[in-house]
Amino acid sequence: MISTITSRYRYSLILLRELVVTEFKLRYQGSVLGYLWSLLKPLFTFIILYFVFVHFLKIGGDVPGWPVAMLLGIVLWNFFSEITNNGVGAIVGRGDLIRKLNFPKYIIVIASSISALINLVFNLAVLVVFLFVANIDIGWTALLTPLYMIEIFIFGLGIAFILSTLYVRFRDINYIWEIIMQALFYGSAIIYPLSIIATPNPMLAQIILLNPVTQSIQSARAALVDPANATAVSLGSPWWVIVTPFILTIVVFIFGAWLFKRNSPHFAENV
Amino acid sequence: MPDTIAISVEDVKKDFYLPHEKSSRSIKSSVVNFWRKTEKGGNTQHALKGVSFEIKKGEFFGIVGRNGSGKSTLLKLLAGIYQPTEGAIRTEGKLMPFIELGVGFNPELSGRENVYLNGALLGFSKKEIDTIYDEIVEFAELGDFMDQKLKNYSSGMQVRLAFSVATRAKADIMLIDEVLAVGDADFQRKCYDYFRKIKKDSDVTVIFVTHDMNAVRDFCDRAIVIENGYVKRAGTPDEVADEYLKLFNKSSDAEEVEKSTNRWGSGEVKFEEISLKFDDNKIKLLSSITAMDDVRDFIVDFKIYNVNGHLITGFNTNDLLGLQTIKAGERSDLKFSFDNVFGYRNYTIDAEIVSKDNTRVFDKWKQAASIKDNKSARYKVKYPVNIQVEVL
Numbered sequence: 001m002i003s004t005i006t007s008r009y010r011y012s013l014i015l016l017r018e019l020v021v022t023e024f025k026l027r028y029q030g031s032v033l034g035y036l037w038s039l040l041k042p043l044f045t046f047i048i049l050y051f052v053f054v055h056f057l058k059i060g061g062d063v064p065g066w067p068v069a070m071l072l073g074i075v076l077w078n079f080f081s082e083i084t085n086n087g088v089g090a091i092v093g094r095g096d097l098i099r100k101l102n103f104p105k106y107i108i109v110i111a112s113s114i115s116a117l118i119n120l121v122f123n124l125a126v127l128v129v130f131l132f133v134a135n136i137d138i139g140w141t142a143l144l145t146p147l148y149m150i151e152i153f154i155f156g157l158g159i160a161f162i163l164s165t166l167y168v169r170f171r172d173i174n175y176i177w178e179i180i181m182q183a184l185f186y187g188s189a190i191i192y193p194l195s196i197i198a199t200p201n202p203m204l205a206q207i208i209l210l211n212p213v214t215q216s217i218q219s220a221r222a223a224l225v226d227p228a229n230a231t232a233v234s235l236g237s238p239w240w241v242i243v244t245p246f247i248l249t250i251v252v253f254i255f256g257a258w259l260f261k262r263n264s265p266h267f268a269e270n271v
Numbered sequence: 272m273p274d275t276i277a278i279s280v281e282d283v284k285k286d287f288y289l290p291h292e293k294s295s296r297s298i299k300s301s302v303v304n305f306w307r308k309t310e311k312g313g314n315t316q317h318a319l320k321g322v323s324f325e326i327k328k329g330e331f332f333g334i335v336g337r338n339g340s341g342k343s344t345l346l347k348l349l350a351g352i353y354q355p356t357e358g359a360i361r362t363e364g365k366l367m368p369f370i371e372l373g374v375g376f377n378p379e380l381s382g383r384e385n386v387y388l389n390g391a392l393l394g395f396s397k398k399e400i401d402t403i404y405d406e407i408v409e410f411a412e413l414g415d416f417m418d419q420k421l422k423n424y425s426s427g428m429q430v431r432l433a434f435s436v437a438t439r440a441k442a443d444i445m446l447i448d449e450v451l452a453v454g455d456a457d458f459q460r461k462c463y464d465y466f467r468k469i470k471k472d473s474d475v476t477v478i479f480v481t482h483d484m485n486a487v488r489d490f491c492d493r494a495i496v497i498e499n500g501y502v503k504r505a506g507t508p509d510e511v512a513d514e515y516l517k518l519f520n521k522s523s524d525a526e527e528v529e530k531s532t533n534r535w536g537s538g539e540v541k542f543e544e545i546s547l548k549f550d551d552n553k554i555k556l557l558s559s560i561t562a563m564d565d566v567r568d569f570i571v572d573f574k575i576y577n578v579n580g581h582l583i584t585g586f587n588t589n590d591l592l593g594l595q596t597i598k599a600g601e602r603s604d605l606k607f608s609f610d611n612v613f614g615y616r617n618y619t620i621d622a623e624i625v626s627k628d629n630t631r632v633f634d635k636w637k638q639a640a641s642i643k644d645n646k647s648a649r650y651k652v653k654y655p656v657n658i659q660v661e662v663l
Contacts, residue, residue, distance in 0.1 A: 011394050018391035022377065022384070029379050100370045101392060102351035265354045268347070269287060 012104050019111035024118060038122040046071050046130060053191060063193045068127070068134045069225040073190045073217045075123040076149065079116055080156045080213050081181055086112035087160025088167050088174045095271040105264040106257075109164050113157050120149070131224075141223040148216035148223070155212045155249040161256030165263045168270050188214040194230040205230060206237050212252075215245035276363065277444055277476040278326040278349065283358035285319040285344055318344040320500035321358070326493075328363075328443075329473040331466075333487045333494030333508060334480045335515045341500045343448070346370065346480050350446050364443025364476075367393065371448070373433030378422035382413060385421050386436055393440045403439050411435035430458065438465050444476045445469065449483075466490050484512040484616075516643070519578060519617050533637040539564040540597055540624055541634035547620075547642065549611065554642065555663070556607045560624065560634075562597040568627040569595050571605060575642070578617050584656040591662050594627055606663035612656055618642040 028034045053059055054067045063069065090112045091098070091105065098105065131138065167173045188211060189197065198205035209215050209232045221229035232242045290313040318341045326332045336342035347353045348360060350368035375392045376385050386407055390400040400407075408414055411431045421429060463486075469475050470490055481487060487494055487508045494511035496503040496518070504514040540562040548555040556573065574585035588595050588605065597603055619641045624633040 010396075014391045014394065014396050017397070018388050022380065022388055025384065026377070026379055097375055097392070099347075099352065100374045101368060103392070268352045 012107050015103060015107050016111055016114070019107065020114045020118075023111065023115050027115075038119065039126055042075070042123045042126045043129075045074075046126060049074065049191075050130075059192050059196075063195060063228050064226045065134060065136050066193060068130050068136055069193070069221040069229055070191060071127055071130055072221055072225060075120065075127055076152060076217045076220060077185065077188070077190045077213065078123065079120045079149070080152050081185075082116035082119060083113045083153065083156030084159050084163060084177065084181070086116060087156075088163045088177055090160070091164040091267055092167055092171075092271055098268050098271055105267055106161070106260060109157070109160050109260070113153065113160060116156075117153065136225055138224070141227075144223040145220045148220040151212060151216045151246070151249055154253050155216075158249070158253030158256035161260040162252075165256075165260050168263070168267055184211070184213065187211075188217070190217065194218055195228075198230045198235060202235055206232065206235060206241050209235070209237070210241065210244050210248070212245040212249045275327055276325050277328045277330070278363070278478070279359075279361045280322055280324050280345075280349070281359045281361075283319055283322045283345075283348060283355045283360060284317070285341075285348060285353060286356045287316045287318055289314045289316055317500055319348070319355075322497070322500070322502050323358075324495055324502060324505055326476060326478065328476055331470050331477045331479065331490050331492050333491035333511065334478060334497060335482065335484070335487060335494060335511060336497035336503075337518055340497045342480055342497045345497060346446055346448055346478070349478060362444060365394075366444040366446065367440050367442035368446040369437055369448060370446070372430055372437060376421060376429065376433065379420060381420055382417040382424065382432060386417075386432065389433065389436050390439075393436065395440075407432075407435045407439060410438070427458070434458070434462070434465075443474065444478070446478045446480075448480045463489075484515060487512050516617060519643075534635065536624070536632045536634035539633050540566045540569060542622060542624070542636055542639065543602065545620070545622055545636070545639040547640050552611050553608050554611045554613075556609075556620070556640070557604070558606070558622065559602060559604045560597070561602045562599055564599050565597070566633065567594075567596045569597075569633060570625055570627060570629075571595060572623050572625065573607075574621045575613075576619050576621065578619075583613075583618060584658050586658070586660045589627070591660060608661045608663055609658040612658060613642055 028037055031037060033040065049071065050067055053070060059066075087109055090108050094108050097103070097108075163173055163177060185191075187208065189208060194205055194208065194214075197208065209218065209230075215232065218229055218231045222231050222234065227234070232245075322341075322345060334342050334345060344353065346368075347370070348355055349362070350366065350370065351362075352368070352370070373385075373389060375388050377388065380388065383404075386404065387397060387400050391397075395403075408417055411428075411434070413428060413432055416424065416428065424432070466477075466479075467490075469477055477490075479486070479491060491508045491511075493506070494508050495505040496511050496514045498518060503518075504511055506514075540560055543559045543561050545556070545558045548557065558571070560571065570587050570589045572585065572587035572589075575583045577583050586607065586609075591607075595603075619638045621635075621637045622639040623635040625631065625635075626633070
């Protein structure tokens with residue numbers, strides 16, 4: 001019994017490793033600069049965003065270190081967006097494998113989220129450069145940032161499980177999710193400081209902070225860049241506003257994992 | 272489950288729900304029906320209707336059946352790819368399915384990378400592949416090509432590489448689905464050598480799905496025929512192969528109802544009867560023709576086809592007797608005898624009466640007779656066949 005369990009996880013790990021490596025290899029297939037693009041792409045994106053939002057639109061001038069805080073927000077948002085967008089088509093995209101082999105299907109979703117994680121690491125590497133250029137004072141609270149990334153990862157993975165399961169039967173999901181993501185992007189205080197909303201309407205700011213993505217981005221900004229970035233704690237919210245995003249993260253993850261596990265034995269015939 | 276049993280299948284049923292395209296993936300019906308097992312506006316297909324059998328450890332077990340009989344569904348159930356709607360499947364030991372060779376092969380990756388990817392899907396860690404990599408390349412005879420992208424491989428090279436990885440796989444139970452259908456004669460020989468090797472290994476249980484009755488007779492210890500979602504017969508390879516071939520006779524009987532489409536012609540002279548008689552190693556073809564008009568210089572021709580519709584052999588009266596002539600109202604018997612050189616498969620005979628220049632068809636009768644249940648037959652027949660026909 002124990003040996004079958006360990007051999008099952010052994011197989012899962014072998015598969016996970018190979019799927020992640022393959023996806024990474026294929027990503028820059030045929031390009032001259034290859035893996036370097038993993039660094040160049042965020043670098044140029046950041047430079048463009050920096051000029052557009054800080055020099056032309058002049059949003060967030062009152063928040064110290066806003067340009068870097070904004071980039072951090074975008075990096076984390078992209079992380080979340082990649083996990084979920086990769087997740088939607090993950091199972092359907094691997095239909096060829098699923099129809100021919102019996103293997104733990106969750107590996108596919110986890111592999112696609114790990115690809116997003118690898119991208120996050122590259123983006124963060126570029127962000128560190130901006131942190132130094134902007135001369136941000138990095139304090140001990142910076143050690144909390146990985147925790148918020150883990151929170152986004154768990155929340156995103158839960159959603160990826162739900163979406164990939166639904167997409168097998170319901171091929172409108174990817175379009176619906178795209179629309180939801182656009183709404184969330186502008187509603188999550190990514191490219192503008194939350195203080196724009198919090199100052200005239202603290203109530204609305206607290207509602208926005210119930211979203212685990214906004215909450216973790218704001219907390220990461222406060223921890224890594226400047227405490228002036230509004231969080232539920234700094235806004236003096238009641239305790240349930242502070243804990244709701246965490247509970248939501250766990251509930252979504254458990255529900256997603258349950259839904260996926262319940263439906264995965266039938267993927268082969270429906271995909 | 273006793274220790275000696277590798278796989279037990281107990282009253283397994285499998286239904287597929289086939290949605291009607293219109294209703295299947297609309298938002299409303301999907302939301303409404305997501306939690307239900309059955310949906311309105313679709314059909315349920317009963318692929319397997321209650322299948323039971325056991326496979327002993329170390330057995331080489333054949334599963335045969337016509338296309339659409341449910342055998343592929345059964346194989347996928349055994350592999351754990353599908354879940355049974357009812358019933359239970361128990362397997363003992365590590366199971367390795369070869370539903371298709373080269374699962375996961377990616378054309379954009381090199382041969383080397385594909386070996387590691389395909390290997391991982393078969394359960395090999397990177398280290399394990401490292402140790403057998405040279406062996407795989409050597410067996411596949413692809414030493415110079417391993418760093419090229421798979422898309423630059425010929426299909427034969429891809430199959431060789433995939434097979435080479437697959438044959439390194441170690442498992443207690445192997446499911447093999449007609450991988451033999453691909454590849455050239457040389458490759459097929461390699462496959463058979465490999466089968467002989469695993470057949471010798473009494474620890475390995477093999478489940479082999481095929482259409483090739485010769486392979487069943489050669490390798491299998493036991494086999495089953497699946498027909499219409501049931502086990503039609505379980506038994507020795509010979510019994511099963513005979514039963515399998517009978518399935519095709521039945522269906523050709525059914526086709527006789529639509530005989531009219533199998534027969535046409537102007538009818539001045541036509542066949543009254545065509546029949547076959549088997550004795551010893553001879554087949555006698557007895558035919559009689561009758562005429563409505565006087566017809567001069569015609570030819571009576573017989574062609575023998577195998578089940579795949581390939582022309583095996585044939586003969587005609589022109590070569591044997593010269594041009595034929597018949598008067599109105601007359602009847603003429605034509606009898607031939609030839610050696611029974613045919614294999615286990617079924618053969619059909621097309622008969623026709625044509626003018627000497629082949630411009631007029633008096634009577635064309637497709638599948639006028641068939642050779643079936645060919646017990647006294649040779650093992651395997653190679654065509655085209657030259658037969659010595661004797662006029663009786």
